[in-house]
Amino acid sequence: MTTNQSPVTNPPTTNPPITSLPVTNYLFLRAALGETTERPPVWLMRQAGRILPQYRALRQRFPDFKAFVKTPDAAAEATLQPIDELGVDAAIVFSDILVIPEAMGLDYEMIEAKGPRFPKTIENQQDVSMLRSGAEAALSLEYVYEAIRISKRELAGRVPLIGFAGAPWTILAYMVEGSGSKTFSKARRLLYTQPVLAHELLQKITDTTIAYLRHQVLAGADLLQLFDSWAGELPPAHYRAFALPYLRQICEALPEVPKTVFAKGAWFALEDLAALPCQIVGLDWNISPEFAKQKTGGHKVLQGNLDPCTLYADTKTIEKETRAMIQAFGGKHIANLGHGVYPDTPLDGVKAFVGAVKNYDV
Amino acid sequence: MTTNQSPVTNPPTTNPPITSLPVTNYLFLRAALGETTERPPVWLMRQAGRILPQYRALRQRFPDFKAFVKTPDAAAEATLQPIDELGVDAAIVFSDILVIPEAMGLDYEMIEAKGPRFPKTIENQQDVSMLRSGAEAALSLEYVYEAIRISKRELAGRVPLIGFAGAPWTILAYMVEGSGSKTFSKARRLLYTQPVLAHELLQKITDTTIAYLRHQVLAGADLLQLFDSWAGELPPAHYRAFALPYLRQICEALPEVPKTVFAKGAWFALEDLAALPCQIVGLDWNISPEFAKQKTGGHKVLQGNLDPCTLYADTKTIEKETRAMIQAFGGKHIANLGHGVYPDTPLDGVKAFVGAVKNYDV
Numbered sequence: 001m002t003t004n005q006s007p008v009t010n011p012p013t014t015n016p017p018i019t020s021l022p023v024t025n026y027l028f029l030r031a032a033l034g035e036t037t038e039r040p041p042v043w044l045m046r047q048a049g050r051i052l053p054q055y056r057a058l059r060q061r062f063p064d065f066k067a068f069v070k071t072p073d074a075a076a077e078a079t080l081q082p083i084d085e086l087g088v089d090a091a092i093v094f095s096d097i098l099v100i101p102e103a104m105g106l107d108y109e110m111i112e113a114k115g116p117r118f119p120k121t122i123e124n125q126q127d128v129s130m131l132r133s134g135a136e137a138a139l140s141l142e143y144v145y146e147a148i149r150i151s152k153r154e155l156a157g158r159v160p161l162i163g164f165a166g167a168p169w170t171i172l173a174y175m176v177e178g179s180g181s182k183t184f185s186k187a188r189r190l191l192y193t194q195p196v197l198a199h200e201l202l203q204k205i206t207d208t209t210i211a212y213l214r215h216q217v218l219a220g221a222d223l224l225q226l227f228d229s230w231a232g233e234l235p236p237a238h239y240r241a242f243a244l245p246y247l248r249q250i251c252e253a254l255p256e257v258p259k260t261v262f263a264k265g266a267w268f269a270l271e272d273l274a275a276l277p278c279q280i281v282g283l284d285w286n287i288s289p290e291f292a293k294q295k296t297g298g299h300k301v302l303q304g305n306l307d308p309c310t311l312y313a314d315t316k317t318i319e320k321e322t323r324a325m326i327q328a329f330g331g332k333h334i335a336n337l338g339h340g341v342y343p344d345t346p347l348d349g350v351k352a353f354v355g356a357v358k359n360y361d362v
Numbered sequence: 363m364t365t366n367q368s369p370v371t372n373p374p375t376t377n378p379p380i381t382s383l384p385v386t387n388y389l390f391l392r393a394a395l396g397e398t399t400e401r402p403p404v405w406l407m408r409q410a411g412r413i414l415p416q417y418r419a420l421r422q423r424f425p426d427f428k429a430f431v432k433t434p435d436a437a438a439e440a441t442l443q444p445i446d447e448l449g450v451d452a453a454i455v456f457s458d459i460l461v462i463p464e465a466m467g468l469d470y471e472m473i474e475a476k477g478p479r480f481p482k483t484i485e486n487q488q489d490v491s492m493l494r495s496g497a498e499a500a501l502s503l504e505y506v507y508e509a510i511r512i513s514k515r516e517l518a519g520r521v522p523l524i525g526f527a528g529a530p531w532t533i534l535a536y537m538v539e540g541s542g543s544k545t546f547s548k549a550r551r552l553l554y555t556q557p558v559l560a561h562e563l564l565q566k567i568t569d570t571t572i573a574y575l576r577h578q579v580l581a582g583a584d585l586l587q588l589f590d591s592w593a594g595e596l597p598p599a600h601y602r603a604f605a606l607p608y609l610r611q612i613c614e615a616l617p618e619v620p621k622t623v624f625a626k627g628a629w630f631a632l633e634d635l636a637a638l639p640c641q642i643v644g645l646d647w648n649i650s651p652e653f654a655k656q657k658t659g660g661h662k663v664l665q666g667n668l669d670p671c672t673l674y675a676d677t678k679t680i681e682k683e684t685r686a687m688i689q690a691f692g693g694k695h696i697a698n699l700g701h702g703v704y705p706d707t708p709l710d711g712v713k714a715f716v717g718a719v720k721n722y723d724v
């Protein structure tokens with residue numbers, strides 16, 4: 001982590017000779033703003049990851065996942081790999097949503113093939129009071145901002161760069177549960193037993209996330225995405241009380257860039273998500289394009305939502321399913337999967353998906 | 363496991379003196395058949411389990427979970443415990459959905475606090491061909507039928523007894539994946555890469571399940587419930603192709619008793635579930651009563667769907683939320699949680715829930 005640079009100033013760059021500048025790909029930004037585009041832009045959640053042989057080679061240079069995330073040069077390299085290898089229309093900075101709990105003072109370990117584990121979890125008022133938050137906490141994430149600055153420089157305008165963070169409910173879920181979980185019942189219990197404390201924690205996470213994302217934008221992120229991975233664990237009333245108000249605060253605090261909210265499993269809240277001041281709503285693979293269009297009333301650009309398992313199929317099937325998805329959305333659409341691409345997906349399957357979108361004939 | 367008895371004949375019982383017979387509680391059966399009842403019947407998924415101190419004491423007598431399940435006297439004792447302790451309106455036989463893979467020849471281990479693990483999984487045609495199925499496989503589950511016969515005798519008509527099985531897609535998911543999983547991507551992949559093999563496996567599971575449930579009915583089960591625990595992992599088109607036709611076969615094969623289909627996460631298939639020849643549709647806690655009533659068009663009795671985490675709250679909150687749920691369903695309703703009760707739920711919370719339903723004043 002470098003702390004000797006201001007997190008808000010781009011470092012001086014050596015401009016490449018003007019003739020070698022690649023053509024800027026504005027497709028994603030145009031689609032994000034609701035313009036009709038010749039084809040949907042395409043990228044994949046978790047495209048910077050284990051599906052790429054280049055990534056697996058890079059990952060081997062680090063003793064653990066966190067050391068990798070905290071090395072800006074390496075994170076930037078991982079960010080760019082899918083642009084070179086897959087030809088997708090956007091880059092997303094290589095990082096993890098759990099840098100926020102860590103910045104707030106709650107350390108975690110990333111255990112290979114198992115996921116994150118927090119040695120200490122949040123249980124009571126004292127635990128919440130001890131957490132750092134807001135600008136102070138966000139300052140410690142300079143390594144992410146530096147990764148964004150390097151990525152932005154190396155992208156040289158080829159495609160836009162997406163910054164991201166976890167949604168407050170999802171971050172709370174990890175901080176209280178201490179790990180992934182089939183039910184997140186410990187985190188959900190807090191909403192019933194200590195609702196005031198839950199709101200206090202959510203506000204601290206929200207304040208930190210806003211400061212964090214503002215730094216990302218200043219470092220060069222062209223768009224932002226919020227991942228509410230455990231949205232689907234909440235009953236609708238709790239999603240309205242404990243998740244949506246904080247998503248709204250974040251969206252309202254960052255008017256300068258287009259924003260995507262991807263709330264996995266929150267089919268029941270699509271109307272509420274459509275009312276947020278964001279431009280794009282991400283969809284998981286359970287939601288039919290028809291249902292999503294009806295519930296969001298055409299107010300949002302929709303992103304998704306091919307079943308990630310489709311990419312295990314043969315090329316013909318992938319092409320057929322991808323085309324069917326694009327047709328079903330019928331515009332105002334960013335092509336993506338309905339979840340992060342699974343790490344064991346064959347590279348050929350990923351390329352068939354990207355190719356099917358790029359060759360789509362309107 | 364006893365094999366010296368016919369699985370279809372009730373063993374001779376000593377009739378209790380007629381004067382000591384308790385009054386039979388027909389509430390659940392009346393509600394299941396669509397009758398208007400003075401209050402909704404109430405029971406909890408996983409009520410025979412770790413929430414009860416009596417269960418935890420009984421469990422300690424066995425070296426492992428499977429030995430427990432395979433001892434009919436003990437399974438019957440666990441089946442009756444919630445009737446005595448909680449006063450619920452139905453018993454459900456204590457067993458596990460994974461007895462079906464085992465009966466078909468695919469053994470599993472139940473690892474404490476982690477869940478099931480299959481040392482060998484289904485990958486190809488040879489694996490599927492080697493599986494037993496239908497009547498032959500179901501014969502090896504005599505220990506379940508015996509647990510039902512004992513339970514039925516000891517219940518002596520106090521409440522109806524529910525038999526159950528996993529839905530074919532959910533059973534396939536375990537047989538292919540080999541364990542629980544966050545994504546079941548290995549199982550879902552099979553549907554794309556080897557759809558013909560998947561259908562063959564689903565048919566074998568279905569044949570076995572029908573034979574198994576028929577034995578349960580002959581042994582004394584008054585109603586049946588199918589648990590499609592991983593329904594929510596499938597995209598709608600796959601749920602229609604790989605799940606619903608097999609649920610239909612099972613429902614059609616057992617016209618003699620009321621049947622419940624509980625497909626967790628299958629909000630997108632509620633209209634299809636409402637078209638199945640079953641009487642009750644179970645709902646998870648994401649689905650609002652209004653949405654469920656609209657999608658099922660009043661054709662089904664609805665079961666559920668309080669968030670299991672509600673039972674961690676104080677008594678007043680539990681009572682308020684339970685009453686609100688009953689009011690929102692407004693009849694044709696069986697009160698339950700939206701998922702199995704979580705093992706660490708305080709017994710007082712469970713009792714507050716049951717009490718709130720039983721004291722509900724229409």
